[in-house]
Amino acid sequence: MRDLQDLRRKYEDMSFNDLVRVRDNAVLSNDVREMLEKVLKAKEADRFFGKGLEERAKELFEASPLVKELREFAKEETQRIEEEKRENWFYTLDGQSQEGPVSLNMIRNLIQSGKIQKNTLVWYPRLDEWSKAHSIELLYPKQKIPPSDKEAPPSIPGKIVGTGTGWFVAPGVIVTNYHVIEGGRNYSIALRNGVEIPARPISVDRVNDISILRTTESIESPKCLPLSSKTEKQGARVFTLGFPHADVLGQKSKLTDGLVSSITGLEDDHRFYQISVPLQAGNSGGPLINLSGGVVGIVTAKLSAVTIYNVTGDLPENVNYAVKTAYLKILLDSENILYKDKNEKETSHIEALSEVYSESVAMVLVRN
Secondary structure (H helix, E strand, O other), X not given: OHHHHHHHHHHHHOOHHHHHHHHHHOOOOHHHHHHHHHHHHHXXXXXXXXXXXXXXXXXXXXXXXXXXXXXXXXXHHHHHHHHHHHOOEEEEEOOEEXXXXXXXXXXXXXXXXXXXXXXXXXXXXXXXXXXXXXXHHHHOOOOOOOOOOOOXXXXXXXXXXXXXXXXXXXXXXXXXXXXXXXXXXXXXXXXXXXXXXXXEEEEEEOOOOEEEEEXXXXXXXXXXXXXXXXXXXXXXXXXXXXXXXXXXXOOOOEEEEEEEXXXXXXHHOOOEEEEOOOOOOOOOOOEEEEOOOOEEEEEEXXXXXXXXXXXXXXXXXXXXXXXXXXXXXXXXXXXXXXXXXXXXXXXXXXXXXXXXHHHXXXXXXXXX
């Protein structure tokens, strides 16, 4: 028995072809031949289901249409990510390096607000060099909204290149965001009854993104919205009226509500509230109203999901901002515009306030 075990170990060390030659040419006892056949079968299994099977599986895997599709997708996704990286910026502010990524639009806003001087050096990944901030507009001009075919009243020349929301704070005086009217030549407001009235900017605050317009024709102003005399607390319920995507959703005001998520804005900026009120393009400039019926802010910005995803890997939901009315009051006072303060002791329901104030908001139309 021991001799048979020793012989088996010897056969296992031999190659498959050598064992075949032994089986076919040597004179073997029945026990030895039976043992040799078992070793041969084991080696044959190793031969076809070991390395051979692995190689064949690899060939089948490489030839699979699904694998080819996945690899093509991975290639395209890698290119897309690289393109997104090139859209991010690294800039210096007051001589100190501020690391991004910072979107192109955010850089524009920082320049327009005066937080970055036009001669500040900005890193351009696409050019692989430092250039001055003012060249952003030259190299990457802001895309314009396609002109509308809507006919303007004879007194309002030009075609519509942008829209936003405004609201009456005093007779004939409308509040909106500065970025709503930026770049326009002629302005008007569309009232609830469909009448379009020419307007002109009388004061702007670029840093806080506030603009005040006055109608150039006498009209019977709707009810003017009163300004809140207090700072809202975290958790306060608020709502806004506006005209998001008016070309699709229609030209009647839309209401969205939510909470004051924080009494400070991005990076704890005390000029802003962070709100959970859903905002869309066209809501900019609308009033942020509390349950006492007082305007506590001007809805200003929607956090860029793409930018935050690039930074954190997470998609933000309902992270929006409104500039506090305290900064609007400074602008109104500088123009000697009288406005109403709201008695905060009164409270009401959103549906009642919406019915009262729906005529107080108007679509702001910007023409080239």
